[in-house]
Amino acid sequence: MAWYHTFFEGLPQQAWKQNQDEEHTDWEVDFLVDVLELAPADRVLDVLAGYGRHALPLARLGYLLRCVDISEEYCEELRQAAQAEQLPLEVLQGDFLQTPLPEGTYPAAYCLGNSFSFFPREEMQAFLNQIGRALAPGGRFVAHTQQLAESVFPHFQERSWMPVGEDIQYLSQNEYLPLEGYIESHLTYVRGAERTTRTIRQYVFTLAELTAMLKQAGLTVLETFSSLEGDAFTLGDEQLYLLAIKE
Template structure:
């Protein structure tokens, strides 16, 4: 069983949510509205959606969303908000690699939140191909990652830590495994007397590799950006926003 099947619950999940910047999320949502050409009647797919920080504001535009995530805690939280506010969001709690998408149903799709590096090579190709299969011809797929090789490797850190809100401390011991193309990390979360440690693998791809996988799935990459201002991605940029069109 892959690490992400059991990671997103309890303290790590709370730390991830508290670490998010609401203002920056609003900028990302505006970016998605633009690059995905979202209209009030659009059918939009949010893959690895978490607690719906992008889907919730997008649903208020009148489009319909399908949100897929593997975490029951996140899905239950999102479902409660959807029910309370009567929003046009369908929540699917499952492993996306096992889910059968309808062919060409969605106008667009996105995967934001730095979860685009969970999968090793063969599974990553399957993930991209499944998502492409679900999008209509001419529709767009946008992804975000902070784990591109050109971002991580120039300034690779074997150890790092940071405080999180609510007195949570995050620590990581990182080892780059070149034979696997991944970072194997021991992540520790501490809050008062509570301490949780997980070993995770973040798979590191070059931009060229991702472009190849997208093209292999019938997606033409139309933009690679280093920020939400749509400046072209260059070596050393801390994150990548990539947009592709279904051929």
């Protein structure tokens, strides 16, 4: 079983949510509406949706959201939030690679929050193929990652720590395994007397590799950005927002 099947539970899940900035999320939502060229009542696929950080505000704008995530806790939270506001939002709980989706249906899809690095190469191709099949011809896809090779290696740190929210400390010990092409990180979350340690693997791809895999999935890269302001991505930039279109 892959690490992400059980990671988003308890303290790590709470830490991830506390670390999100609402203003930045609002900027990302505006960015999605713009670059995905969303039209009123468009059907939108949120891949690895979490607790709906982007899906809920998009549904409030009238778009029809279908959200897929593996975390039972996040999915239940998202369902309850959508039901409370009677939003046009459907939640599917499960592994995205195993989730049946109608083909050629969605004019737009996105995968934000740095979850674009969970899969080894064979599974990554299957992941992108799943998105490619679900998109309608001319449909657009946006992905975000901080694990691109051009971003990671110029700034690689073996150890780091940071406060999360008001009461959680997050410590990370990282090792890059070049033969396997992933970073193995031992993460420790501390809140008072509570301590949780998890091990994760995040796979590192070059932009050229991602572009080739997207092409194999029927998706052509249109633009690559390093910021929500639309700055072009260059070597050493800490994050990538990638926009692709279904051929």
